[in-house]
Amino acid sequence: MGDIGSFQVQSRELRQEGQEWQTRKQAVQEAHDLASHGLGKGHMFGYLANVAGLGGYHDTFISAITDAFADGVQTFDYMSAALTSAANAYDGADSTAAESADHLKSRLPR
Amino acid sequence: MTDITDWDQFASEVQKRCQELFDKVWGELDRMAKVLNDAADHFDWVGLLFPIPKLIWDALTSDDVERAIDKFNNEILPQLEQKAKDVVADITKVVGTLAGDPPGLKKLSFDYAACREALVYPAPSIQSEIQQLGKYWKGQAYSAYSLAAGEQVKAMSDAALGMERAADMTNKGAAKILQLWVDLNDKLIGGIVDVAKLLSDATTVDKILSFEIPTVVSAIGDLIAFVQSIAKTLEDYWVGVGFQDQLDWVKLNNGATGLPHNTWPVIHPGEVDDMSDPHDWGVVA
Numbered sequence: 529m530g531d532i533g534s535f536q537v538q539s540r541e542l543r544q545e546g547q548e549w550q551t552r553k554q555a556v557q558e559a560h561d562l563a564s565h566g567l568g569k570g571h572m573f574g575y576l577a578n579v580a581g582l583g584g585y586h587d588t589f590i591s592a593i594t595d596a597f598a599d600g601v602q603t604f605d606y607m608s609a610a611l612t613s614a615a616n617a618y619d620g621a622d623s624t625a626a627e628s629a630d631h632l633k634s635r636l637p638r
Numbered sequence: 639m640t641d642i643t644d645w646d647q648f649a650s651e652v653q654k655r656c657q658e659l660f661d662k663v664w665g666e667l668d669r670m671a672k673v674l675n676d677a678a679d680h681f682d683w684v685g686l687l688f689p690i691p692k693l694i695w696d697a698l699t700s701d702d703v704e705r706a707i708d709k710f711n712n713e714i715l716p717q718l719e720q721k722a723k724d725v726v727a728d729i730t731k732v733v734g735t736l737a738g739d740p741p742g743l744k745k746l747s748f749d750y751a752a753c754r755e756a757l758v759y760p761a762p763s764i765q766s767e768i769q770q771l772g773k774y775w776k777g778q779a780y781s782a783y784s785l786a787a788g789e790q791v792k793a794m795s796d797a798a799l800g801m802e803r804a805a806d807m808t809n810k811g812a813a814k815i816l817q818l819w820v821d822l823n824d825k826l827i828g829g830i831v832d833v834a835k836l837l838s839d840a841t842t843v844d845k846i847l848s849f850e851i852p853t854v855v856s857a858i859g860d861l862i863a864f865v866q867s868i869a870k871t872l873e874d875y876w877v878g879v880g881f882q883d884q885l886d887w888v889k890l891n892n893g894a895t896g897l898p899h900n901t902w903p904v905i906h907p908g909e910v911d912d913m914s915d916p917h918d919w920g921v922v923a
Contacts, residue, residue: 538773538774538775541770541771541773541774541775542771542774542775545767545771548761548767551761552790552791552794555756555757555759555794556756556757556794558752558753558756559753559756559757559797559798559801562749562750562752562753562756563749563750563753563801565745565746565749566746566749566750566804566808569742569746571739572738572739572742572743572746573738573743573811573815574735574736574737574738574739574815574872575734575735575736575737575738576735576736576738576869576872576873577738577811579873580873582811582887585887585888585890585891586804586808586887588891589800589804589887589890589891589900590804592891592893592900592901593797593800593801593804593896593897593900595901596793596797596897596900596901596902597797597902599901599902600790600793600794600797600902603790603902603903603905604790606905606910607783607786607787607790610783610913610914611783613916614775614779614913614916617916629911629914629915629916630914632913632914633910633914636905636910637902637904
């Protein structure tokens with residue numbers, strides 16, 4: 529993989545950026561876990577609130593945002609892996625170090 | 639002001655108040671019955687010694703006592719008994735509609751607020767990261783990354799905004815329920831004192847004779863009205879939240895507030911191809 533670029537590569541910057549996405553991934557994972565505490569808890573608003581449909585609104589929102597966070601975690605994992613894979617390829621130390629395009633894409637949410 | 643923290647405690651407090659109301663009403667009715675019995679016994683005893691048609695004792699005639707007993711048996715007792723049953727039935731019914739879980743909602747609101755804190759943490763801006771990376775990376779993959787990275791980080795701040803709104807509304811809902819519970823309980827305490835005082839004024843036969851049943855019934859009725867108004871206040875509040883308060887929950891639901899459509903942004907397939915394919919990677923000389 530060393531023939532990808534004919535330039536001296538600063539792969540350290542790519543790895544560092546890849547690590548930033550791991551940090552972001554952890555943040556979104558934490559948000560996912562916290563938000564999931566509210567799944568199906570709309571009944572806590574009580575009978576009268578649910579006459580106005582509030583519990584349902586709450587549950588629909590929390591369900592959607594929790595799914596969104598799960599997708600975010602996968603997407604950030606992909607971003608991190610893509611950068612790290614590029615860094616590995618530029619380093620060229622090992623021809624198997626970089627992930628294949630298909631493998632990278634498989635990290636994305638379906 | 640009472641300190642109520644959860645539904646079980648609220649229900650228990652209200653049950654206690656209802657029992658207190660019953661105890662007060664029955665206690666006072668028992669006392670009135672005793673006053674009348676004592677008076678009747680007195681006339682029975684004096685009548686044996688002095689068999690005259692109309693006895694007078696303590697400025698009362700035996701007719702007065704009979705009328706007071708009739709009034710007690712036919713008006714005071716059945717009406718107060720019925721009213722007390724009505725108020726407890728109404729309170730039980732209304733309190734059932736006030737059920738909710740404010741402590742649970744508060745906990746959720748803290749979790750939602752923590753979501754925001756998790757998503758918005760001190761870090762270099764993505765723009766500065768992209769700019770820094772541009773010193774060493776170029777080509778289609780870098781261009782694709784620059785676009786995708788900006789969109790992805792924006793999703794974090796959008797979602798944080800949505801969770802912050804959810805936290806605010808959940809917390810407000812919890813506070814409203816708790817406040818109305820406390821209001822209701824405090825009103826019950828005050829109302830029972832009022833009713834008891836009205837009843838306790840009927841200490842003699844002549845006071846029982848002049849006893850204003852409608853006043854006591856009205857005082858108990860006030861309790862029912864207040865309890866119903868509490869339920870209405872809570873219902874109005876929720877209707878207000880659902881339909882007037884900028885339709886915040888609805889906006890969160892349809893993604894108008896917070897993360898658009900409540901779905902995480904998908905990276906454009908073209909950008910994915912560029913970032914995933916090693917042939918699109920390039921470096922700055």
